[in-house]
Amino acid sequence: DGGITQSPKYLFRKEGQNVTLSCEQNLNHDAMYWYRQDPGQGLRLIYYSQIVNDFQKGDIAEGYSVSREKKESFPLTVTSAQKNPTAFYLCASSLSGTTYEQYFGPGTRLTVT
């Protein structure tokens, strides 16, 4: 299970505030991903990064931003432009962008009121 960590586990914010979710991995994986999970729905891809200093929008990138300054870290910022930010956010990594197996972090549950 280890190797990918997300913090914090629970996060509460007021509407209109930006918030940054942390994702760190020590697996020496090149590729990292951010997913959003809502009740009764599957995982939806927000952003992904294949290498340092490069990232691509996923299917629901609006209202989110990311950076990839280090191989080990891929923080996600939920901006005030995200209409419905309350969700469970999962970070994942894979050996490279051309391999398939993805391994998930424990997730951060964000509640915005």
Added chain:
Amino acid sequence: GENVEQHPSTLSVQEGDSAVIKCTYSDSASNYFPWYKQELGKRPQLIIDIRSNVGEKKDQRIAVTLNKTAKHFSLHITETQPEDSAVYFCAASMRSGGYNKLIFGAGTRLAVHP
């Protein structure tokens, strides 16, 4: 866009019975199909996967079958136990800009009753 449909959304079985979850995918180029198990409040865990050059794969009580012609694949759990209760997600690979992504189904909540 490409999508993965998963059925049923909920499944209730008695301990010892078998459980089957089915997924269909739309991208004929998909060639990797993992299954994840997610317990309440926990991270998804990869439990089994199959590649397109194989029709079936088994790991103890869990098996996955793939029909590429029909573009569907299934998860089979035999001799179910209460600890099998969880949400199960299927996924299919998709190529985008030279890199691989996974498209997930909506999940199946499996309840195994003692």
